[in-house]
Amino acid sequence: MDFRLDLIETKIEFFEAYDLKTLELKIDQQIESNKALLLDVFSINHQVVFNPKTEKMHYSAVVHFKAKR
Template sequence: MEFRLDLIDDKVEFFQASDLRTLELKIEQQIENNKALLLQVHQVQHQAAFNSITGKMLFSAVVHFKAKKL
């Protein structure tokens, strides 16, 4: 039986919330979680869209994490 550890080089995560503060908290929490995997934020993209059915804004973000250079 072979035991092998591979490092994660890239990881992309998607987040969605009804307000900016909640979106920011979700992203900050995942940044802390990914530090244990030796990942750091490489790029963040975000956008806001108005939902005419609910009458509220919808905020979303894509965060690209990359392995830290040791």
């Protein structure tokens, strides 16, 4: 039986919330978690749209993590 460890080179995660503060909190928590995997933020893209069903703004973000070099 072989035991192998592979590093995660890149990881993309998606987040959503109904207010900006909650979205930032979710992203910050995941950044801290990914530090244990030796991943840093490479880029962040975000978007906000109005949701007519809930009559609220809907915030979303995509965070691309890459391995530290």
